[in-house]
Amino acid sequence: MNLRLFTLPTLQADLFLVQLQKLLDRPCTLSTTDPLEQLERENQANGVIWLWDWQQPAQQALFFSRLEKQQGIIPLIILINLPNDQQLELKALQAGIRGVLHYGDTLDQLPRALQAVEQGELWFSRQTLTQGLLGQMTLPTEKTTNNGLPQGITxxxxxxxxxxxxxxxxxxxxxxxxxxxxxxxxxxxxxxxxxxxxxxxxxxxxxxxxx
Incomplete structure (x- = not known):
């Protein structure tokens, strides 16, 4: 799959891009157009994995709400430079993100994350995956009203x-x-x-x- 790095166009980003290409031995392009905008324009997300740099304040505020509004295909996104925030990681999982790498993680974890995503797997901590799975389970003891709805729902x-x-x-x-x-x-x-x-x-x- 093709790799695209979505981050601010800086000297550090250019240097990181060179490191990525050497480490992965495959081309990786820098994009200033975010995956969701590009998806709306091209109406497809096949064959591309996006490395989305979370350290972009302008993107953080509306990121999950934009994903929530996305119709159909969600791009294959790995968030990088994510803070060590369990709830934020869980929110990313629930939004359809395929994997996360935290700020401070070593670069050698990236090839394994990419391989997992390319094979249709997720790259999250075991704790986050467990929380996500348990959050989808329905308790059999949930109280219902006479009309069969959970208690309190009109x-x-x-x-x-x-x-x-x-x-x-x-x-x-x-x-x-x-x-x-x-x-x-x-x-x-x-x-x-x-x-x-x-x-x-x-x-x-x-x-x-x-x-």
Whole structure:
């Protein structure tokens, strides 16, 4: 697979690129266009693994929300220079990131991470993978109401949850159910709290397993 490094165009980035090509013995290009923008333009992500430098403040704030809105294919992304933050790593896993390398990790870990991703595997710590797996399990003792829904979920919230499971955005849900966007956001916030999820992907998975 082709490798693309997404980072700021600096002298350090150029030097790192040279190191990468020597270490991996394969071409690697520097890109200033991020994978999600490029995916929208090209409508494909085949044959490319992105090394996404997390140390870009302008990219961090909206990174996961942009991934959440992504329709269809998510690029093969390995986040590099990630801080040692367990919750951030778990969030990356849940968002569809294929692997992470932390700030301070040695460069010789990169070939193994790339090999794993190319073989369709994930490159995360065992603790993160365990947390991710346990987070997807449904407890059999969950209390339900008389209408069969988990306790506290209203029929309207169920409607919205089903639309989330179908991949609709908040704006699309508002249009389909003929309610305001603000109402959808309020119901979505309440749903996340009631079913104990933190993002749209988890909510869609919960809907698939429980509705």
């Amino acid at each position: 029929p309207r919230e169920k409607e919205i949850l089903l639309q989330i499971g179908a991949g609709l955005s908040n704006k699309q849900i508002a249009s389909k159910l003929d309610i305001s966007l603000h109402t959808v956001k309020v119901h979505t916030y309440n749903l996340y709290r009631k079913i104990e999820v933190s993002n749209r992907m988890e909510a869609a998975h919960w809907a698939e397993m429980n509705l």
